[in-house]
Amino acid sequence: MYDLAFVRGNLPLLEERLSLRGVDSSLLDGFSSLDAERRSAITEAETLKAQRNALSAEFGRMKREGAETTAIAAKTLALKEKTEQLEAVAVEADQKLRSLLESLPNLPHESVPAGASEQENFCEKTWGEIPSFDFPAKPHWEIGEHLGILDFERAAKISGARFVLQLGSGARLERALANFMLDLHTREHGYVEVLPPSLVNSRSLFGTGQLPKFAEDLFHCDDKGPYVAGEFQENDHWLIPTAEVPVTNIFRDEIIDLSNGSISFTAWTPCFRSEAGSHGKDTRGMIRQHQFQKVELVKFTRPEDSYAEHEALTRHAEAVLERLGLPYRRMLLCAGDMGFSSAKTYDLEVWLPGQQTYREISSCSNFEGFQARRANIRYRPAGARKAEFVHTLNGSGLAIGRTYLAILENYQQADGSVRIPGALQPYMNGETVITRQSLGRAL
């Protein structure tokens, strides 16, 4: 969300930059008249209120002196009525203005290329060697089912489409990945581990920008009744689509201390996505699930530090891929392909031999003050009286499900077994290869 005064002073700039993102600039057409309407109603209403307040004080004085007060009481009542009408006008204009501002996506940073779709993303670098196999590389679902570590059919029976059941060494591999990533980020990259709630209220989802526009992508619990569009409660429940939501909202409505630099959190959580609108996309395997796990990186920074921190955070995510020996490339997203709240985003894409393509495994974004304004997260700049909005950043470090399938595909062997990357072996009780699971009578 933008600052009202900023929009007022920079309308042409906004229209131009938002058009880079494919935002219809007519959205801003109503701004000026709404703004003027709101301001004049407020000014008038407040003038009347000041008069009423003065009359009330006068009333008190007269009452104490025993004077006649019916005339003055009638006067204030008349003023009250007028004031209430004006206030209603002000509130309506204010709400319209606010929902207009809330619906605008963030401005792309100068370094972000123009473009409408992922076709125009820019590849900044590639890392690692694409493995070649002397046998036909299989997709992960075939590998996993053959090994007996992935069971999509039973997951469908239990829960429906887009769920998976992981078993034996396959379940342990998921846990090993989480521990490996958390240890790397906390021990070597300076992040503080947090374990946040997996259910959040709608105020939190507003703060990070998922609500009100993207409600259909989320799972909503109706224990407090249905979601009313645009109403942000502190007592309703949604399943988190990413740890970004609870972790960024840790400091909602707070003034935090950044005098010693940024605050960095890492969190391992389940993530839940309805995947509405992606019917028929990635239906096989565990690329696109309703539930997956992710280790997330979140930073709160001073504005002047955020772009350096964005590079650092992206490197922290890349380090995971490099330690695991997974080939990847870094894409700088063009304006049209970025998320709603982001000013600049790098996607990391991992090579999947089974599908002969790169797929997104991490998304690292700088939101500048966009989320901080929605969530009201501020800090006091050194020597300044007034608190300013912080910059927030986050990135996957990494999506565990996708890392998992990348390992299956990149480390597969001719006999169907899968080698375990060295960095992961200490987390796998010394296992070095996953072979066809003997799960005894379990299945």
Added chain:
RNA sequence: GGAGAGAUGGCCGAGUGGCUUAAGGCGCACGCUUGGAAAGCGUGUAUACCGCAAGGUAUCCAGGGUUCGAAUCCCUGUCUCUCCGCCA
């Protein structure tokens, strides 16, 4: 789920209808004092919005209501605490 108590500024805490944006204390900042420090003394210390400005408006958990006037009275909700019940 049942019963009760509570929510006031960065923190503690007073305040049951006008003289309360809110006493007092702590903390913090600045100044005086001092060889220097502590103590002491003095001054200052919320946010948002409207206004060219002077200034004004709003905010004592949130939302409604009563009243000429609400931190204060009434209703609803949220959260916290205590006890009971249930429970991983």
